[in-house]
Amino acid sequence: MEEIKSLFVKDKLEKTIESLKENGFEVEVVNTPAEAEELTLKLIPEGSSVSMGGSVTLNMTELLPKFRTEKYKFFERFNQPTWEDTVRVMRESLLSDYLVTGTNAVTEDGFLMQIDSGGNRVAGMAYGPNNVIVITGINKIVKDIHEGYDRLYYAGPLNSKRLNHKTPCNYSGKCEDCTTGMRMCNFVSVVKNGNRPFGKTHIIFINDNLGY
Structure with missing residues (x-):
């Protein structure tokens, strides 16, 4: 039974990856958050400006302390003294070279779906940062947009x-x-x-059930 379930998940992942690539996304699959972290750092040249979305999956990596080093220009929105300062940094981060974020759902026909309180992640994934790197678990894969909305409101x-x-x-x-x-x-x-005006959206699947 477990082998059948594993094959089902594998088939769903392969179908989703094929659809994503047809829709212009770059896609990689890794096995652990540590591997996702390593790949992300390879994709981002040192000296780049970087912003991050809040994400349970991202919190399982050590990317945040890496981006806080002198190797990157990091838009630090997580440690500001006031909400006004946080909003200012989030607005400035829309001009970053790279946005690293999670997503709430990935449809089998190759779409990303996300839900936001303030709108900064939705805005950044749509337009602004030159490149977007999405790190997500395979449990975020859904059949279609209708099932995706169910996951968003979950x-x-x-x-x-x-x-x-x-x-x-x-x-x-x-x-x-x-x-x-x-x-x-x-x-x-x-x-x-x-496809983005000046770059790409790169998706890194972690072959595990992660985040919400």
């Missing part, structure tokens, strides 16, 4: 609790379609093509 309450946003879904565990200022689902995007 992830929203979990991220609300992780970030301690004072939203109804933080307490109920499910989307309440609220109107609070800190809601997690203010912005939703579907990225259908990996």
Whole structure:
């Protein structure tokens, strides 16, 4: 039974990779977060400016301390004294050479889907940074956009609790379609093509179930 499940997952991954490549994305598969970290650092030349999205999967790598070194110009939004300073850095980071981020769902027909509270990740993945590197577990693969929306609204309450946003879904565990200022689902995007005006979108699949 486990072998059949493994073959099913492998077939789904291979189909998704083929679709992503047809849609202009660069795709690699690694086995561990450490390998994803190593590959990411190979893709980003030293001296590049780098921004990061908040992600449970990214937190499993050691990329953040690496980007904080003198080898890179890092847009530090995670350690600012005020919210106003954080917003300023997030806006400036839209001009980075590389955005490194996660995603909420990857469809078998080759689209990336994400949901955002503030919109900075959605904006960066759509336009701004020259290149985008997406690191994600294979558990984010869904059949299509409809199934992707289900996953987005599954992830929203979990991220609300992780970030301690004072939203109804933080307490109920499910989307309440609220109107609070800190809601997690203010912005939703579907990225259908990996080509960017000045670079590419590169996807690194970690062959494991990671993140939400």
